[in-house]
Amino acid sequence: MSLDMSPAALDRAAPRLMRAEPLLTMRDISKTYGDVRALRHVDATVYPGEVMGIVGESGSGKSTLLRMMNLEDTPDSGDYTLRLPNREDGNLFDLTRYERRMLCARHIGIVYQNPHLGLLMKHSSSGNVAERLLIAGERSFDVLRAKAREALDASEFPLSRMDARPIELSGGMQQRVQLAKAIALEPALLLLDEPTTGLDVSVQALVLDTLKRLQRDRKITMVLVSHDLGVIRTMADRVMVMRHGEVVEEGLADQVFQDPQHNYTQQLVHAKL
């Protein structure tokens, strides 16, 4: 299969890439848990407006890297910078726990594979979205309500159920609530950790459509972790392939899927049940 390398195709594949300064830069990230080296000298760069896909088998370090991006954990070594308005560059791992939490609340949204990690199951769906706004300092009930409604609507959540508890909702609906919570403050970076795993195929397609529309309409920069190559192929502009805590291949999505260079990537791409 030959690659379409025409300027138009490249422009489509990498619409915003390489022209802007990176939004996210991680350098030389290493992390060890006991005897397990979860990440080994990982570099990652994400440009504004792109969808970066991270693929790899279970235990390859994808989710650990995502947790580092969300500042939930700190590495043994390495630097992490985010280019944000009104904020000087600097290693985010040097921030205090409080500063990291506030930065995440305002600028980074995350959707977990397991909704129990991202949602308060006993509170209303709108309350879950409102919590994010409350952490950021919003204190008007009417504004909270309006913004929660707007975010849920953007996530294609049925507004008639906005006060239902997530525990009463289906898996797909729970993911939409997580998504609404993540985008409520219009984050600079949206992290998606296997957002469609565990959903049936039709619901997967609906959630992916919502993500694509959000990405198109709001130009949200996304990092999508999945072991499902179909999802990555559908969503990602660029792809990073991980194995045993290392990045084994990185490139434009079409390039990686059509002409994989590394043995492991070739195995992944050609793997069939």
Added chain:
Amino acid sequence: MSLSSLTRPWAATSYGFLDASAKRELRRKMLKAIAVPGCQMPYASREVPMARGWGTGGLQVTLTLVNPTSTVKVIDQGADDGVNAASIRRFISRVSGASETWDTLAASIVQSRHRVPEEVMREDQILVLQVPNPEPLRGVEPNISIARQMHADADYGKLWLTLYEQIVRKGRIMQGAAYPSMVNGRHVMTPSPIPRWDVPKLNMAKHLTFLSAGREKRLFAVPPFTRVEPLVFSDRPYRVEDHADLTCRRSGVSGYFMNELPIDGGGSAFEVSDSNLGIKAIQQAEGTPVEIGKTWYRNGEFSA
């Protein structure tokens, strides 16, 4: 081996019942609590001759503060004559030599369960509130370690969220007592289960307030002239109980916080919750010279 060989010889109880080292520790913690208003300070809650949950936290603070020149008032839900209030008051007086009183104006230390007196307290008075659960985050975060971290980060989003949920579900904030309040713009405290009516009395008050939980081994303080602000949304103002129009059936006073008493055949009667204020009003009506101090509320409106 005999029983006498296993027990210590008889000795008089320390002054104020608690031994010197216990009082020293409590004083250190009380000073720290004053230095960081609203922040819970752990302390080694001692055994006192009373079951946990009956005011042992408040009692230990009072026993640490008391001296022979003190005048102690103890109230239980506003009443001076409850069994628990009377027992605690007599115990404090017996082990310290302090005088007892029912009059808020005459007291130097007021130990209270679930109420702040209606008469305004002065700079030279100390209010000691008995607290069953000192942790405002308990309902939203059962893990104490995480709750401590949330206090450190001033992470009170989940507390606000409970208020948001109450408005969504019930149309108004349903928190009746122990209303979470921000102290000095930094720490959220639960002001013990005092009614919403009493929370404004702690804001910029002239007196020092200690809140102590013996079972939970924590104490915290609101120093004089410190802001105590109930958590409210900017477009949903804080509302106290609507007792302005109620009249006490015994004393005839109105515009104060009332206890509701069911009556035969249905309906309710009301009695002023601060029993000493009611007694003073009755005495005054009977022509006995008695001083009623300035009250925090007047005709149901906060006026202090």
